[in-house]
Amino acid sequence: MSDIGPELPDDEALAAEHALGVLTAQERAAAEQRMARDPVFAAEVLAWRARLAPLAEEIAPVAAPAGLWPRIERMLAANDNSQGVRRRLRFWRAATLGSLAVTAASLAAVVFLAARPPEVITQPRPPMGPMMNARLMSDGGQPLFLAAYDPERKSILVASLVPPGADPDHSHELWLIPADGKPRSLGLIDPGASKAMPMSEPMAEMTTEGVSLAVSVEPRGGSRQEGPSGPLAAVGKLARL
Amino acid sequence: MGPPSIATLDPLAELMSQIAAGDRSAMRRLYDATSAKLFGVCLRILSDKDESEDVLQEVYLTIWRRADRYEAERASVMAWISTIARNRAIDRLRARGPLAYAEPVDELQIEDEAPRAEALLEASQDGQALARCLDELDARTQGAIRTAFFEGLTYEALARRLDAPLGTVKSWIRRGLLKLRGCLER
Numbered sequence: 001m002s003d004i005g006p007e008l009p010d011d012e013a014l015a016a017e018h019a020l021g022v023l024t025a026q027e028r029a030a031a032e033q034r035m036a037r038d039p040v041f042a043a044e045v046l047a048w049r050a051r052l053a054p055l056a057e058e059i060a061p062v063a064a065p066a067g068l069w070p071r072i073e074r075m076l077a078a079n080d081n082s083q084g085v086r087r088r089l090r091f092w093r094a095a096t097l098g099s100l101a102v103t104a105a106s107l108a109a110v111v112f113l114a115a116r117p118p119e120v121i122t123q124p125r126p127p128m129g130p131m132m133n134a135r136l137m138s139d140g141g142q143p144l145f146l147a148a149y150d151p152e153r154k155s156i157l158v159a160s161l162v163p164p165g166a167d168p169d170h171s172h173e174l175w176l177i178p179a180d181g182k183p184r185s186l187g188l189i190d191p192g193a194s195k196a197m198p199m200s201e202p203m204a205e206m207t208t209e210g211v212s213l214a215v216s217v218e219p220r221g222g223s224r225q226e227g228p229s230g231p232l233a234a235v236g237k238l239a240r241l
Numbered sequence: 242m243g244p245p246s247i248a249t250l251d252p253l254a255e256l257m258s259q260i261a262a263g264d265r266s267a268m269r270r271l272y273d274a275t276s277a278k279l280f281g282v283c284l285r286i287l288s289d290k291d292e293s294e295d296v297l298q299e300v301y302l303t304i305w306r307r308a309d310r311y312e313a314e315r316a317s318v319m320a321w322i323s324t325i326a327r328n329r330a331i332d333r334l335r336a337r338g339p340l341a342y343a344e345p346v347d348e349l350q351i352e353d354e355a356p357r358a359e360a361l362l363e364a365s366q367d368g369q370a371l372a373r374c375l376d377e378l379d380a381r382t383q384g385a386i387r388t389a390f391f392e393g394l395t396y397e398a399l400a401r402r403l404d405a406p407l408g409t410v411k412s413w414i415r416r417g418l419l420k421l422r423g424c425l426e427r
Contacts, residue, residue, distance in 0.1 A: 007415035008422075016418045020386065021327065021393045025335035046315065048418075051425055053320035054368035055390050056327070059285055061277035065294050069272055072301045076265055141303035 012044055019048035131241045134213050136234035144234040145189070147174070147213050154204040155196045156186055156213070162233075164192030172233065173222045175214045178206035183214065183227045212237050253318035261308035268305055275319065276301075279326040286330040286393040296333050300326045317365075331393040340398050374424035382417035385410060 008016060017023055018031040035042040136145035147158045158174055172190070174197060175183040184206075186197040199207065214235045216228035223229040253274060259267035279300060283293035303325055311321055334341055375383050381403075389399055396414075400407040 005416050006419060007412060008419045013415050013418070016422075017396075017414070020389050020414070020418070021331045022389045022396045022399065022414065024395050024397075025332075028332070028335065049324050050316055050320065051371065051422065052390060053316065053324055054365060054371045055387070056278075056282055056320070056323040057365065057368045059278070059281045059391065062281045062284055064276040064280040064297060065290070068276070068294055068298060069269070072272065072298055073265070073269070075298070075302055076268065076305055137306070139307075141299065141306060 011041065015041055015044035016048045018045050019052055130209065132207075132209060132238040133241055134236035134238045136213055136215055136236035138234050139232075145174070145213075145215050145236070147236065147238075149207055149238055150196070151204070151207075153196070153198075154201070155198045156207075157194070157196050158186075158189050159194040160189050160191050162191035164190070166191045167217070169220065170230070171218045171220050171222050172215050173218045173228065175216065175228060176203060176207065177212040177214060179208070179211065180206075185222065186213075188218075188222050189215070207238070209240055210237060251313065251317050251319075254313045257308050257311045257313075257318055260305065261311070268301070271304070271318075272301060275322060278319065279322060282323055282326045283330040285391050286327065286334055292333060293330070296329045297326070300329050303329070327393065334393050335395075340395070340401065370425060371421075374421050377424055378417050378420060382413045385413050386417055386421075389414065 007013065014031060014034075018028065023031060031045070035045055130151060131148065133146070133148040135143045136147060138144050144162060145158055145160055147156055149156050156174070156176070160172065162172070171188045173188050174186040176186055176199075177183050184203055186199065186203075187195075189195060189197075212235060214228070215233045216223065217230040217233050218228065219230070253271060256267045256271045256274075260271060276297065280293060280297055283296045283300075284290065287293050287296065300322070304322055311318065315321075316324075375386065378386070385399060385403060388394060388402065394402065396407060396411055400410045403410060405413075
């Protein structure tokens with residue numbers, strides 16, 4: 001019987017439970033954050049995922065809906081440059097502080113706590129030029145910010161899906177990365193807030209389909225250098241609605 | 242000579258490096274080879290075709306962006322992407338609430354927890370070892386671990402499902418997992 005006998009030690013139990021999938025949303029988020037800062041714990045989780053993964057072999061395949069591939073294919077283009085943007089932006093990061101790197105990773109995890117589903121922002125007025133929007137995703141593919149470009153008002157509307165009050169020691173700064181690859185700051189966005197960020201005329205002209213938006217984690221008040229100084233929390237690309 | 246690496250045995254491993262380089266036709270081949278499996282994984286947890294389709298779309302976009310993170314020495318491609326699918330489906334299930342679990346839907350013909358004989362025959366070496374070790378556990382513990390894995394239930398939902406106290410279910414699983422690890426390491 002299994003009513004007696006030793007149990008897994010607490011830390012490994014947590015890793016195994018996270019891999020098995022029995023944790024609540026909040027516990028899952030905490031475990032993901034811990035994986036980002038604790039390599040030993042992360043290795044335990046990966047080892048348990050590997051131990052349990054063969055169980056999935058028992059699940060019978062079910063043909064995916066016919067319309068799904070075309071939809072995925074259309075989205076590949078809008079998603080294919082985030083690695084390129086990350087690489088290019090590394091150039092702009094003169095110094096990366098360890099604490100900031102952890103923060104960027106934990107932001108992704110903490111978003112699980114936000115109950116709001118990622119919805120496309122509703123446009124306040126009918127469009128004049130091309131309306132565009134972007135989902136800014138974390139490294140792990142979690143949407144952290146939603147943005148829409150309003151060509152009539154020449155501003156970017158941005159909504160933060162990061163829970164309000166999260167990460168009070170840092171500021172989140174939104175950047176426009178136009179074709180020249182040089183990031184331009186659009187301003188700061190508080191966790192959980194939505195706001196319109198006005199753009200200068202030259203910046204509005206650079207805001208064309210396919211340009212990237214990124215949010216970096218900065219010291220309070222924003223980056224003190226020309227480009228982002230902290231790690232990127234999320235990256236996305238503007239596409240026509 | 243050591244055993245051949247997973248990369249040489251895994252026909253999908255080469256696709257991952259092509260996908261990491263931005264090759265969309267490789268992505269299409271991966272989708273064709275794996276989407277039915279991953280849809281099965283999502284459906285098993287969510288029991289909802291529309292939600293499973295949404296999750297599957299996110300899963301493939303994640304693979305597209307993160308293909309460069311795949312490490313062949315750690316896991317087979319199928320194991321890696323199945324884990325992504327399971328995690329995303331569980332996140333979606335959690336968004337319904339801590340006690341949420343999928344109501345089995347007849348039309349989806351979800352099979353019960355017992356391992357299928359034919360699945361075992363097709364199972365990888367790791368799969369056979371895991372099945373053998375799960376069989377060493379008592380039926381109740383094995384059932385709890387299987388249900389947790391296949392349906393993505395929280396401890397609390399699992400306790401309700403099994404009609405047992407929460408602390409008891411936790412102990413079953415923690416003891417069971419310890420035994421499982423010991424058996425797999427033998």
